[in-house]
Amino acid sequence: MSKNWPLWEIFVRSKNGLEHRHFGSLHAADAEMALVNARDVYTRRNEGVSIWVVESKNIIASNPEHNGEMFEPAQDKVYRHPTFYDLPDEVKHM
Amino acid sequence: MSEEQIKNPGTERSRSLEKQFEARIARDEKIEPKDWMPEKYRKTHIRQMSQHAHSEIVGMLPEGNWITRAPSLRRKVALLAKVQDEAGHGLYLYSATETLGISRDEMYEQLHTGKAKYSSIFNYPTVTWADMGAIGWLVDGAAIINQVPLCNTSYGPYARAMIRVCKEESFHQRQGYEIMMKLANGTPEQKEMAQDALNRWWWPSLMMLGPTDAESIHTEQSMKWKLKRKSNDDLRQQFIDQTVPQADLIGLTIPDPDLKWNEERQSYDFGDIDWDEFWQVVKGHGPMNKERMKARVGAWEEGEWVRDAAMAYADKKQERKEKQVV
Numbered sequence: 388m389s390k391n392w393p394l395w396e397i398f399v400r401s402k403n404g405l406e407h408r409h410f411g412s413l414h415a416a417d418a419e420m421a422l423v424n425a426r427d428v429y430t431r432r433n434e435g436v437s438i439w440v441v442e443s444k445n446i447i448a449s450n451p452e453h454n455g456e457m458f459e460p461a462q463d464k465v466y467r468h469p470t471f472y473d474l475p476d477e478v479k480h481m
Numbered sequence: 482m483s484e485e486q487i488k489n490p491g492t493e494r495s496r497s498l499e500k501q502f503e504a505r506i507a508r509d510e511k512i513e514p515k516d517w518m519p520e521k522y523r524k525t526h527i528r529q530m531s532q533h534a535h536s537e538i539v540g541m542l543p544e545g546n547w548i549t550r551a552p553s554l555r556r557k558v559a560l561l562a563k564v565q566d567e568a569g570h571g572l573y574l575y576s577a578t579e580t581l582g583i584s585r586d587e588m589y590e591q592l593h594t595g596k597a598k599y600s601s602i603f604n605y606p607t608v609t610w611a612d613m614g615a616i617g618w619l620v621d622g623a624a625i626i627n628q629v630p631l632c633n634t635s636y637g638p639y640a641r642a643m644i645r646v647c648k649e650e651s652f653h654q655r656q657g658y659e660i661m662m663k664l665a666n667g668t669p670e671q672k673e674m675a676q677d678a679l680n681r682w683w684w685p686s687l688m689m690l691g692p693t694d695a696e697s698i699h700t701e702q703s704m705k706w707k708l709k710r711k712s713n714d715d716l717r718q719q720f721i722d723q724t725v726p727q728a729d730l731i732g733l734t735i736p737d738p739d740l741k742w743n744e745e746r747q748s749y750d751f752g753d754i755d756w757d758e759f760w761q762v763v764k765g766h767g768p769m770n771k772e773r774m775k776a777r778v779g780a781w782e783e784g785e786w787v788r789d790a791a792m793a794y795a796d797k798k799q800e801r802k803e804k805q806v807v
Contacts, residue, residue, distance in 0.1 A: 390792050391586055394579070411642070412576040414585060416788075417795035428572050431565070432649070451516050 394443040395421040397428075399435035407439050418442075495519075506706060511637040514580035522706060523581050526636055528597075529708060530578040535592045536600035537571035542776055543607040543769075544616060552610060559656045560613060566653065570646045577638035593778045601759065602689045604767030611664055611678035617657015619679075619686040619724065625650050626720050627690065630710035658727065665731040672732075679728065680736040687751075688759040690717045696756075721749050 392414040398407035410429045415421035421440040429435070449457055465471050474481060499519050505512070512518055541564050548564065551557035575585055591597035602620055607613070628650065631643040664675035691697060691713035703709040711719075721740075728735050739752030761767065 390789075391584075392788065392792060394576075411573055412579070413572060416791035417798065420791065420795075427565075428569050431562075431569060448515060451513070 392416050395425075395440045396443050396446060397421075397425040398439040398441070399425075399429055400437040401435055403436060407437065410434075412443060415440075503705070506635045510635075511640065512635050513637045521702075525702070525706070525708070526639065527578060527581050527583050529703075530574055530581075530636075530639055531583070531588045531591065532598050532600075534571045534574035534578060534588070535597055536603065537567045537574060538592075539599045539603045539773055539777060541567045541571075542773055543603055543605070544613060546607050547610060547613050550610070551613075556613075556660070563617070563653050563656060566649050570649070573642040573645055574639075577642040580638045589781065593774070593781065595765065595774065598763065600689060601762040601767060602685050603773060604762050604769045605681070605685055606769050609674050609678060611661070611674040612682070614657050614660030614664060614675065615678035615682040617653050617655075618661050618727070619657075619682050620689065621650060621653040621657060622724060623686050623689045623720050625654060626716050626723075631708070633707060633710070635707045658731075661733070662731045665733055675731075676733055679733050683736050684754065684758075685762075687717055687720070687754055688756075690720060692756070692759070718748055721751055725749055 393416075394412055395415055395418075396412050397410045399410045400407045410425075413421065413424050413428055415424050418440055421442075422438060425438050425440055430438070461467075498517055502512075502517065502519060502522075512522075544560060544564050544567075548557065548560055551560050575588060578588065579585060588597070592599070607616070625647065628643055628647055632640055632647055634640045634643065661675050661679075664671045666672075694700065694712045694714045697713050700709060700712060725735055725740065737752045739750065741750050742748075743750045762770070765771075
């Protein structure tokens with residue numbers, strides 16, 4: 388037979404109040420096994436309180452070759468930042 | 482346009498991409514999996530990272546040998562945790578390597594057929610309990626010296642994996658040194674056992690840091706890509722300078738009659754390394770090369786039915802779920 392175990396991406400929340408962060412990936416036959424393997428591979432020293440697993444094929448990634456079209460439009464919009472606006476010095480905190 | 486650009490626009494384009502790429506690395510930018518990279522960068526990283534992963538996996542075998550015979554429960558849980566860490570390190574590194582477009586199966590295939598190498602140190606036998614001490618202290622010590630600079634390497638997934646590995650590695654070395662210390666302060670027989678382990682592991686540990694700079698073929702390019710920050714000879718000197726006082730402290734003797742403090746260099750001078758032995762082991766003629774591969778391939782083959790059963794179970798569950806939806 389020999390069908391390979393699919394690849395899963397592992398996200399771990401290191402403590403409540405923080406977001407899940409990408410930790411790495413691993414192979415597992417199904418989601419349940421991916422979860423327990425992720426426990427052993429990525430949280431052997433209390434690194435997490437919650438784990439998400441997502442099969443890698445379900446992640447859609449942007450292409451770095453298109454970073455220009457994708458991200459440059461934000462670069463010339465300085466008016467989105469507070470420092471763009473001139474205020475008198477008397478206004479201390481705003 | 483120059484004549485060459487007209488004749489060969491493809492080469493010209495890739496040369497300019499390559500220049501930009503090298504400039505990014507020189508600026509300390511990280512390279513991520515989907516970024517453009519020269520084919521040579523991809524291949525070199527696949528080679529080094531997969532061999533690093535293989536070393537972690539094969540590295541479990543010499544120590545696994547002693548788990549059932551550890552002298553106390555304290556030693557047993559520590560050794561078990563260390564070997565489990567090595568499995569973890571292998572897995573971090575395999576998955577980081579997969580981001581370069583090679584499958585896990587291809588990597589296993591390369592290891593099992595002998596096409597890919599792993600660290601030659603694991604081809605030496607572990608004949609006494611003191612070898613667990615010597616491995617943690619010396620082999621993991623040398624590994625740390627090799628690995629710390631890699632936390633800053635240019636390929637993002639490799640650097641991230643190495644940060645995690647380095648964080649976990651220091652426990653390995655400390656548990657090894659503690660074993661050596663206890664034996665060295667024990668009965669005369671125990672001390673002799675510790676000394677004997679040091680005698681056997683010292684030279685292979687020095688060799689583990691790689692051939693001399695004059696013979697190291699990959700150094701220059703690897704420095705540029707930050708796959709290497711210091712030369713093999715510099716790393717070796719660092720390892721010796723750091724380890725000799727640790728041996729003195731527990732009353733063990735480094736098995737090198739030429740070892741001597743050099744006041745002028747503020748470093749230890751040391752004797753000649755038997756590089757013939759190193760190359761023999763690399764070429765597969767070390768004391769345990771065959772045994773290690775037999776154990777590794779055996780584990781893979783005997784596990785096949787388990788992997789297949791898990792996959793069949795997952796498929797069946799999935800089918801059942803789909804039927805219920807209909």
